Amino acid sequence: MSSGDWHDMRDIDGLEYPYEEPNNIHGTFPDFYNRDFYSLASSLSRFGHRILRNEVPTPDHIQRNTISTINRFCDNSMIPDDYSIMMNHFPPTPMNSRVVLDAKRLFHEEPQIPTSLVDIGRCEQIIFVYQESATLLSIYLVFPAQGAIEGYFVGDEDFHDIHDVVSKILRFFSQQLPNSHFTIRQRLQIPSTFAKDPIAFTYILVLCLHHRTKYLEHNDATMTIQKLMTLTDFIQAHDDWFGELQVHQMTKASHPFFKRINPKTDKVGELNALGWTVVDVLGDDGNSGYYTLILGLENNGNFQYSLRPPTTQFVPMTRNQGWQTNIMRLRHDLQRRSRTLVRRLFSNASNLPPWSRVAGICTEEDIETLSDEFYTDKLTQFQYFNGGLRPPIRNGPDDIPDGDDISVYQMSPFWAMYVFACIFRMRLIVYMRTQVQAAIEWSTTTIDPASPLATRMTVVQELQKISDLELKRTPTIEIFYTTGFGTNGRAVDNHFRLLRRVLCDDIIKPNEISGTSLRECIETIIEKEKDSHIVNAHPDQCLIANEMNKEPHRIQTAPEDPFLTDSMRVVRMEDPDRF
Numbered sequence: 001m002s003s004g005d006w007h008d009m010r011d012i013d014g015l016e017y018p019y020e021e022p023n024n025i026h027g028t029f030p031d032f033y034n035r036d037f038y039s040l041a042s043s044l045s046r047f048g049h050r051i052l053r054n055e056v057p058t059p060d061h062i063q064r065n066t067i068s069t070i071n072r073f074c075d076n077s078m079i080p081d082d083y084s085i086m087m088n089h090f091p092p093t094p095m096n097s098r099v100v101l102d103a104k105r106l107f108h109e110e111p112q113i114p115t116s117l118v119d120i121g122r123c124e125q126i127i128f129v130y131q132e133s134a135t136l137l138s139i140y141l142v143f144p145a146q147g148a149i150e151g152y153f154v155g156d157e158d159f160h161d162i163h164d165v166v167s168k169i170l171r172f173f174s175q176q177l178p179n180s181h182f183t184i185r186q187r188l189q190i191p192s193t194f195a196k197d198p199i200a201f202t203y204i205l206v207l208c209l210h211h212r213t214k215y216l217e218h219n220d221a222t223m224t225i226q227k228l229m230t231l232t233d234f235i236q237a238h239d240d241w242f243g244e245l246q247v248h249q250m251t252k253a254s255h256p257f258f259k260r261i262n263p264k265t266d267k268v269g270e271l272n273a274l275g276w277t278v279v280d281v282l283g284d285d286g287n288s289g290y291y292t293l294i295l296g297l298e299n300n301g302n303f304q305y306s307l308r309p310p311t312t313q314f315v316p317m318t319r320n321q322g323w324q325t326n327i328m329r330l331r332h333d334l335q336r337r338s339r340t341l342v343r344r345l346f347s348n349a350s351n352l353p354p355w356s357r358v359a360g361i362c363t364e365e366d367i368e369t370l371s372d373e374f375y376t377d378k379l380t381q382f383q384y385f386n387g388g389l390r391p392p393i394r395n396g397p398d399d400i401p402d403g404d405d406i407s408v409y410q411m412s413p414f415w416a417m418y419v420f421a422c423i424f425r426m427r428l429i430v431y432m433r434t435q436v437q438a439a440i441e442w443s444t445t446t447i448d449p450a451s452p453l454a455t456r457m458t459v460v461q462e463l464q465k466i467s468d469l470e471l472k473r474t475p476t477i478e479i480f481y482t483t484g485f486g487t488n489g490r491a492v493d494n495h496f497r498l499l500r501r502v503l504c505d506d507i508i509k510p511n512e513i514s515g516t517s518l519r520e521c522i523e524t525i526i527e528k529e530k531d532s533h534i535v536n537a538h539p540d541q542c543l544i545a546n547e548m549n550k551e552p553h554r555i556q557t558a559p560e561d562p563f564l565t566d567s568m569r570v571v572r573m574e575d576p577d578r579f
Contacts, residue, residue: 286389
C-alpha cells in the first residue's frame, strides 16, 4: 500500500515553487483594439447576459449552456458547478505527462478514474482538485516519481475533508504503485482577501500548476488577462456581433487607404471610453469620406465596392487601379442618385425639408450644385488620388485663398451622407467634433431614410451615442468627423474616420482593483505573524495563515488511517475563534 508523511509547513515554502524554472505568466493580452482588460471582461459578461435574454443570437461556435458560467467567470461570482463546466469546456492544454482530475471521483466505492486514463508511469505530475464548498477548495499537486504531494488551500474557513482526500489519493496510487511512500506538505494557503472569487481563482491556479507558471506573480490585472486568454473564442463572437469588419486582419495590402486605429494625434480617448475604436484612413488625397463609407459597408457585410479577394501585395492608392476604380464607381453611383433626389426633394425652393440648412442647402444655387461634389470629367482619375483634392491652407476663418479650389470634390459631411443612406437604406450617424481655438464642440447628426421626410436628418448639439441594441435594430454606419480652427488659427483637417464598437455600452468595471501580487500578499501575512509572535504549539501542527486581520487557522490531528503513517496526522483545520 501507498503511505505518506505530512511535513510541517515552513514560511519559505509558500514563497517558492514546487517545480524548477517556472514559466512566466501572461503580463499582457494581445488585443488589437488595446481595450482596457477590466472593461473587456465586463463587456463579455454584458454580452453573455444579452444572449441569455435572447437580445443577441447565440454564436454558432459557443455552447449556450456555458454562457452563464462565462458571465460569472468574468464577474468574479462563480458557483460550485462552474468549476467543472470550465474544466470541461476550457480545459488546460492537453499534455501526455500532466493530468488534472476531480478528486471527488475518488470517493465512489469504485473510484471513477480508470487506470487507462492516468498512466502513472508516464505522468510527471497529476493534479487533484477538491471542492469542499463554494468558498473552500483544495488542490493536490502530485509528483509520482518524487513521491511528493503539494497541497494548496483556497479560503479561510475550516477545512474538514483534507484527511479523507489525501487518504483517497494514496489509495488511488496504491493501485499502480504498491508500497510507494509520499511526503505531503502544505505548500500554500490563499486567503479570501486575495482570492475574491475562490472558484475562479482555483481554476486559474490549476492552469498555472498544469503549465508550471509563476502563480505567485498573479494580481488582479494578470488574473483578468488569464481570463481573457481563456475566452478568446467568446471575445471573437463578442466582436463579430458589433460588426463584420475584421480590423485586425486589415493590412496596407488589403486596404491601402487604412492608416491605423485610435491615432493619438486625434485625441480619441473620449470615444474609446465610450466603447468605440476609431479606424483612421488616408486624408492626404481628399478621399477620406469615401474610404470611410466603404469600410462602413464592410462592417455591415456589404463588399460591393471592396476588392475581393483582398490583395496581398501593397500598392499605394496613387497607383492602385483596382481600388481607384471602385472609389470612382461609388462617386458615379452617388452622383446619379443625388441628381434624382434633387429633382424629387428640391423642385420648389420655397418648400425645402426642415433639415436643408443642416445639409448646406439654402439657395437655388446650392440646389443646382449639390450633385457636383461627387464627380467631374475635368479631372483625370489620377487627379482624384494624387493629393490635389486637399484644400489650400487657410490661416483663419476669414482667409479666402486665391485660385481654383478643387477641394469641392471632397465629400461633404451631410448631403453626401444623405444620398448614401438613401442608396443603401442604411442609417448614418455623424459625430462631429468642431474645434474653435482651444474649445471643443460636439454635435450628433442622424440620417435615417426610413424616417418621415421632415425628420430624416436630425441634429443634437452634443455627442449622443445610441444604445448597442438600437444600433443593431437597423444597418448603421457611425462616423467621426473633425473640422474647425485650431489655436494657431489654422484650419483643422475636414477628415472622416469610421467608428467601430468594441465594448458593450453597459459595462461595470470593478470598484476595487489591487496591484498586490500573491507573493506580496503572502509576505505581508508572514510579517504580520512574526510581528504577533505567532509560533507553532506542537511539531505535528501546521499554521495556515488566515486573512490579514485574523488569527491563523491550525490544522489539527485527525483520526488514524491505514494509508497514513503516524507522522502524518496534520489533516484538518479548526478555527479556535469558533469555540
